[in-house]
Amino acid sequence: MKYRELLERYKKGLVSEEERQMIEEDIEKYEAIEEHLSEIVDMDLINFTTSKESEQHNEEIIKIKKSVNSRLRKVVFTSVFIMMTLLIGIFFIISPLVDSFFYDPAKVTVGEVNSDINFDIYALTELNMPGYSLTSDVYVDREGFGEYDIGYFLTNLFTHEKNYITTKIKRGEKIKNYTEIIQDIGFNFMGVKYPIGNPNQVNEDKQRVMNHIIQLNPVSYVSANLIFEEDLTMDELRELEEKYPNIDFIWAGIRTDPNSEMSKDLIGINLINSNKIYMAREEIVEEKYPAFHILEWLVNPTGYESGEMSLEAKAYELHYKSLLQYMIDREEATNVLDRNPRKLEYYKSALNYTKDNGVKTFGVLVYANAKDLIELVKNESIKLLELNQVLASKRYIN
Numbered sequence: 001m002k003y004r005e006l007l008e009r010y011k012k013g014l015v016s017e018e019e020r021q022m023i024e025e026d027i028e029k030y031e032a033i034e035e036h037l038s039e040i041v042d043m044d045l046i047n048f049t050t051s052k053e054s055e056q057h058n059e060e061i062i063k064i065k066k067s068v069n070s071r072l073r074k075v076v077f078t079s080v081f082i083m084m085t086l087l088i089g090i091f092f093i094i095s096p097l098v099d100s101f102f103y104d105p106a107k108v109t110v111g112e113v114n115s116d117i118n119f120d121i122y123a124l125t126e127l128n129m130p131g132y133s134l135t136s137d138v139y140v141d142r143e144g145f146g147e148y149d150i151g152y153f154l155t156n157l158f159t160h161e162k163n164y165i166t167t168k169i170k171r172g173e174k175i176k177n178y179t180e181i182i183q184d185i186g187f188n189f190m191g192v193k194y195p196i197g198n199p200n201q202v203n204e205d206k207q208r209v210m211n212h213i214i215q216l217n218p219v220s221y222v223s224a225n226l227i228f229e230e231d232l233t234m235d236e237l238r239e240l241e242e243k244y245p246n247i248d249f250i251w252a253g254i255r256t257d258p259n260s261e262m263s264k265d266l267i268g269i270n271l272i273n274s275n276k277i278y279m280a281r282e283e284i285v286e287e288k289y290p291a292f293h294i295l296e297w298l299v300n301p302t303g304y305e306s307g308e309m310s311l312e313a314k315a316y317e318l319h320y321k322s323l324l325q326y327m328i329d330r331e332e333a334t335n336v337l338d339r340n341p342r343k344l345e346y347y348k349s350a351l352n353y354t355k356d357n358g359v360k361t362f363g364v365l366v367y368a369n370a371k372d373l374i375e376l377v378k379n380e381s382i383k384l385l386e387l388n389q390v391l392a393s394k395r396y397i398n
Helices: 003-012 017-099 116-128 199-214 234-243 283-288 294-299 311-329 331-338 343-357 370-379
Strands: 132-134 139-144 147-156 162-170 174-177 221-233 248-254 267-270 360-369 382-391
Touching: 003 017, 116 132, 116 147, 116 267, 116 311, 116 331, 199 221, 199 370, 199 382, 221 234, 221 370, 234 248, 234 311, 234 360, 267 311, 267 343, 294 311, 311 331, 311 343, 331 343, 360 370, 370 382
Parallel strands: none
Antiparallel strands: 132 147, 139 147, 147 162, 162 174, 221 360, 221 382, 248 267, 248 360
């Protein structure tokens, strides 16, 4: 008999006691198995459900992270953009705007190549500092809003020593010189600054200096200031230079007031012996300011007509007037670099003085061997003699 038929008879109650007992044991056994299998299925289902939930949770976290990162990137990019915009605005808009209100030495408006301060320092030095010459480009380092560090070399024309001058310009004001030349120019040409009325006193002062020079070795090299009895025209000055070829005529002081008046401001020009060209040629400057550089004009003496005066004398006149006119035109530079509030008016007055009186020199700075200087003083009309410095011998003897 098949087990299925036996189960049917068991359901109807037609089985023997022995068959009933066997079937119930089987049922109990299969119930235990079913319970065990049910537990296994439930755990798998729970694990499956948990895994699904975990995956969904991870997906949510990933989405959140992506959203946060995206927003952070936008914030970072926006911040960087704002900072860059601010920096660009500060350096390319605000800073130049601030600079435009003050003297900017780095501008190129006078010429086409060199920065303006090269011409400013050149003219200022030559007019006001006998015995010194600008012998380098002027270095300009921009430090901030209207603030600049300046550096350049001035050469002592007597000793050939180079002095590196550094200074700071801050918003239209020259606030500090880090290095200074100890200038003795305040004690030069004292007979012009403070005219002496007593002729005997003048002769005594002159003879005292002469006696000292006479005692020097004849080859001693001397720096001295000579003041003439009468002012010389530029033609007369040039004739004096040619008469004494062994003497270096370095700087000529130009008369700006009647010789009977006191003059605390003395200005002049470097002569041919001390004029050097160190900057690139700027034709536009020479056109506006003829003989701004003497040697440039002598090569191409535009406007010169032979017969009116010697070529060199004409160059001296034009050079002096051009330097004055340049400083007048460069009002802002003059006020900043000179730091003398009345200097601009003095330049204007000096230029006007030449219109009525011509360009004349009251005296010169010369370098010479002692014996040659003694000869000049004895033979020419020299009112006063001032001794500046003495070297054992002239350098670079050929």
